[in-house]
Amino acid sequence: MRSYSRRLLASAxxxxxxxxxxxxxSDKPVSSASAAPAGPAAREDKGTGAQSKFFMQADYDAxxxxxxAQPTGPADKPWEQSIDPRPVDTAEYKKxxxxxxxxxxxxxxxxxxQVGWKTMQAEVALHKEITEFTxxxxxxxxxxxxxxxxxxxxxxxxxxxxxxxxxxxxxxAVAGACPKVPVIVFDRGVQTDCPVTFIKPIGGYAFGAxxxxxxxxxxxxxxxxxxxxxxxxxxxxxxxxxxxxxxxxQSDLEVVGVEFTDGDAAKTKSIVSDYIQRYGKIDxxxxxxxxxxxxxxxxxxxxxxxxxxxxxxxxxxxxxxWSDAKLTAIAPTYPTYQWxxxxxxxxxxxxxxxxxxxxxxxxxxxxxxxxxxxLKPGMPPLHYALCGCxxxxxxxxxxxxxx
Amino acid sequence: MRRALxxxxxxxxxxxxxxxxxxxxxxxxxxxxxxxxxAPLVILAAGQYFVIVSGEFDxxxxxxxxxxxxxxxxxxxGSAEATWPVLALLIVIGPLTGLVNGIVTTLxxxxxxxxTLGMLLILSGAVFLWTGxxxxxxxxxxxxxxxxxxxxxxxxxxxxxxxxxAAAIWAxxxxxxxxxxxxxxxxRAAALSGVRVARVRTAAFMISGLSAAVAAILLGxxxxxxxxxxxxxxxQAITAVVLGGVALGGGRGSVVAAMAxxxxxxxxxxxxxxxxxxxxxxxxxxxxxxxxxxxxGAVNLPRRKAAAVS
Numbered sequence: 001m002r003s004y005s006r007r008l009l010a011s012a013x014x015x016x017x018x019x020x021x022x023x024x025x026s027d028k029p030v031s032s033a034s035a036a037p038a039g040p041a042a043r044e045d046k047g048t049g050a051q052s053k054f055f056m057q058a059d060y061d062a063x064x065x066x067x068x069a070q071p072t073g074p075a076d077k078p079w080e081q082s083i084d085p086r087p088v089d090t091a092e093y094k095k096x097x098x099x100x101x102x103x104x105x106x107x108x109x110x111x112x113x114q115v116g117w118k119t120m121q122a123e124v125a126l127h128k129e130i131t132e133f134t135x136x137x138x139x140x141x142x143x144x145x146x147x148x149x150x151x152x153x154x155x156x157x158x159x160x161x162x163x164x165x166x167x168x169x170x171x172x173a174v175a176g177a178c179p180k181v182p183v184i185v186f187d188r189g190v191q192t193d194c195p196v197t198f199i200k201p202i203g204g205y206a207f208g209a210x211x212x213x214x215x216x217x218x219x220x221x222x223x224x225x226x227x228x229x230x231x232x233x234x235x236x237x238x239x240x241x242x243x244x245x246x247x248x249x250q251s252d253l254e255v256v257g258v259e260f261t262d263g264d265a266a267k268t269k270s271i272v273s274d275y276i277q278r279y280g281k282i283d284x285x286x287x288x289x290x291x292x293x294x295x296x297x298x299x300x301x302x303x304x305x306x307x308x309x310x311x312x313x314x315x316x317x318x319x320x321x322w323s324d325a326k327l328t329a330i331a332p333t334y335p336t337y338q339w340x341x342x343x344x345x346x347x348x349x350x351x352x353x354x355x356x357x358x359x360x361x362x363x364x365x366x367x368x369x370x371x372x373x374x375l376k377p378g379m380p381p382l383h384y385a386l387c388g389c390x391x392x393x394x395x396x397x398x399x400x401x402x403x
Numbered sequence: 404m405r406r407a408l409x410x411x412x413x414x415x416x417x418x419x420x421x422x423x424x425x426x427x428x429x430x431x432x433x434x435x436x437x438x439x440x441x442a443p444l445v446i447l448a449a450g451q452y453f454v455i456v457s458g459e460f461d462x463x464x465x466x467x468x469x470x471x472x473x474x475x476x477x478x479x480x481g482s483a484e485a486t487w488p489v490l491a492l493l494i495v496i497g498p499l500t501g502l503v504n505g506i507v508t509t510l511x512x513x514x515x516x517x518x519t520l521g522m523l524l525i526l527s528g529a530v531f532l533w534t535g536x537x538x539x540x541x542x543x544x545x546x547x548x549x550x551x552x553x554x555x556x557x558x559x560x561x562x563x564x565x566x567x568x569a570a571a572i573w574a575x576x577x578x579x580x581x582x583x584x585x586x587x588x589x590x591r592a593a594a595l596s597g598v599r600v601a602r603v604r605t606a607a608f609m610i611s612g613l614s615a616a617v618a619a620i621l622l623g624x625x626x627x628x629x630x631x632x633x634x635x636x637x638x639q640a641i642t643a644v645v646l647g648g649v650a651l652g653g654g655r656g657s658v659v660a661a662m663a664x665x666x667x668x669x670x671x672x673x674x675x676x677x678x679x680x681x682x683x684x685x686x687x688x689x690x691x692x693x694x695x696x697x698x699x700g701a702v703n704l705p706r707r708k709a710a711a712v713s
Contacts, residue, residue, distance in 0.1 A: 111537035264634070265626035270440055274676040277425055277433060295626050302551065303436070317541075317627075381541045381628070400539060 337388025450614025501612025505605030550624015587653025
């Protein structure tokens with residue numbers, strides 16, 4: 001559930017006045033600078049607020065170590081690489097082909113998942129031994145995904161791939177499927193280690209730290225940073241911000257605002273315009289996801305100000321803007337090529353080959369040096385550059401591009 | 404005009420408060436930027452006013468805005484030549500949606516609350532089905548010029564807003580406006596005195612649809628393609644109209660005040676942001692201020708005389 005504070009207000013005010021319509025509410029943590037705790041700690045406060053309850057020091061440390069680790073596997077196929085793999089034996093699942101793979105998908109409700117889903121289907125088409133591929137879309141609903149997983153168990157799947165909608169709620173469903181069929185979980189996790197393998201990029205801390213460290217390096221001491229987040233309460237997004245908070249707290253930058261944009265371009269643009277007016281100058285913009293990065297950039301352009309160093313994501317529209325407007329930018333990624341890996345993992349498992357228990361994929365960042373490689377002129381604005389799909393049949397047309 | 408006074412007092416107060424924190428705000432570029440940002444909501448509020456004053460509601464405008472932006476992006480797909488035909492198409496789709504709303508409400512006698520709620524769901528469902536949650540295509544720079552660019556120092560949105568406001572004021576001063584208010588005040592009395600209530604109300608829905616189309620063109624231009632662009636706008640527009648002292652249920656209030664209500668809402672958002680009020684406190688403070696503003700408007704409004712309509 002998203003938090004639309006202003007719209008919520010409008011609907012709440014209206015509901016109170018006239019309409020018996022339920023307004024959509026959500027828990028909004030007290031997060032901004034004004035809510036920072038007082039006392040001795042406040043002296044060191046860089047305007048980043050209290051640390052998120054999702055912050056886990058051990059996970060943070062592990063991800064920071066993985067950012068510097070050398071992945072094993074073919075360098076030109078990052079979706080087959082893994083960092084610090086601890087292999088598990090899969091001989092018990094070995095069986096002769098052809099195979100029937102099943103996939104319970106959380107949703108295809110945003111461009112990131114759209115690109116990933118197309119990539120996964122193309123990967124399936126590469127393998128002749130997969131004669132059947134059954135996929136069910138849970139449309140972002142936990143209850144539908146629970147029944148999808150149950151339904152797939154009755155379809156004679158040789159392996160079950162799950163991209164969970166939410167972590168805790170889907171855990172029992174995945175745990176229930178484990179004894180019957182080899183399960184592969186990817187993208188978001190579950191709270192059980194019964195799946196044969198769990199596939200993910202390094203994680204949210206790595207994403208957030210990458211963007212924050214870039215700004216710390218590029219913005220002059222004492223510079224004003226505006227942090228733009230999509231919405232509170234989602235673990236992968238909370239960890240992005242909590243890692244950035246750690247980096248900003250250790251820096252000499254001042255975080256003048258931490259605002260939620262709801263992922264809405266118009267709201268993003270208004271927030272950024274207001275901050276430009278209020279502080280005269282914003283020296284850096286940190287974002288927990290880059291979908292609205294172009295709107296943030298346009299706010300500076302429309303105000304007639306130079307665009308400060310900014311972090312985005314590997315979406316084509318941002319990369320194009322970066323290149324055209326010669327921005328000082330970085331694009332940490334959460335690569336969509338991870339959608340290829342579950343299919344590869346399933347085949348390895350069914351052939352009795354070892355796979356990593358936790359398959360940590362490399363999570364590169366797009367920098368000025370490699371920007372040209374990832375900027376693909378014919379691809380649509382919402383395409384994600386790290387799809388790892390360029391060598392797949394049907395590229396680029398299947399991904400909405402033209403060659 | 405006396406009825407519209409409270410909202411102007413509130414608006415002026417908010418603008419002064421903003422100027423205290425940010426003196427730059429009163430300089431023409433910053434103020435024009437504020438008007439430009441407010442323009443889509445003000446235009447939507449003007450359209451919503453026509454429906455509300457005629458005694459109905461239009462809850463479908465937010466999802467209509469989203470649908471229009473998503474359609475525009477898909478059809479234009481970045482090409483300059485497609486811009487004008489698609490703009491024309493958008494201008495047609497808006498009133499057509501309003502026509503359907505109006506016909507279902509007046510001829511099939513479905514309460515407008517239900518009709519337009521249904522339309523909201525139909526449109527947002529259709530957009531989701533068509534895009535899978537991820538809009539495709541791109542708006543051309545020519546299309547975006549209307550929401551982003553300016554003619555000399557004055558943004559196009561501001562010019563369009565002025566034109567819309569003039570048209571709305573003219574429409575309310577013409578006989579159409581009088582029949583609209585009569586229909587909203589007491590539709591039976593209006594019908595008996597020769598007003599074609601169904602026709603007038605349908606026209607109001609079409610105006611609301613048209614205003615949503617114009618708002619969509621400005622919003623798409625301002626911020627680019629998004630599947631969330633219109634979310635919640637219907638409530639903001641209705642809140643703006645209420646803030647302007649327009650009676651829900653119809654028959655009372657001015658379109659100028661409704662548009663001032665939209666400016667007030669936008670000024671309130673700006674002010675809260677400038678004061679750095681965010682997190683849990685933001686909605687609470689906004690709610691208190693809005694209820695106070697509406698209460699102030701209600702106190703100053705003369706009570707409706709029971710004998711006025713007999």
